[in-house]
Amino acid sequence: MSAVLQPLLKRVKTVESTFWSEVGNVCFGIGGSPGESVYMKTGATELEPKQADYYMNIDIGSQSQGGNNALVIGNIAVEGLSCDGGKFEAKEVVLTAEQSFEIITSPQGKVWVFIGSDSGYEGLTHLYYESITVTFDPA
DSSP, X not given: OOOOXXXXXXXXXXXXXXXXEOOOSSOOOSSSOTTTTEEEEEEEESSOOOEETTEESSOOOBTTBOBTTEEEEEESOOTTOOTTOOOOEEEEEEEOGGGOEEEEOOTTSOXXXXXXXXXXXXXXXXXXXXXXXXXXXXX
């Protein structure tokens, strides 16, 4: 007799990410600021996030707006860096416990957690991720 697998309800309690950016704050660029118009988002889904044509197969929202599967947790501007680029500094973005959200896993208990950028800036962006930490609680 095989066991019937059921989806599990989990709470994504916190997400912390440190990345390196070369963009200062209050800079001007094509379509928006190269720092404040590049939004960091995190989310979770039971589906594997994939690119579908020019879009994601999950709802991450658009630029400064979150979606059904993602929340905005900051931008890539680093206070004190110049607008000329060339020098990278570390920045941390955090999804706090107050922003936590529930996710229903796949029947096998799997969940995809993601973090990334969604840009209104129409130029080239360089980011180097140093660490990503996710904390779950059973809901």
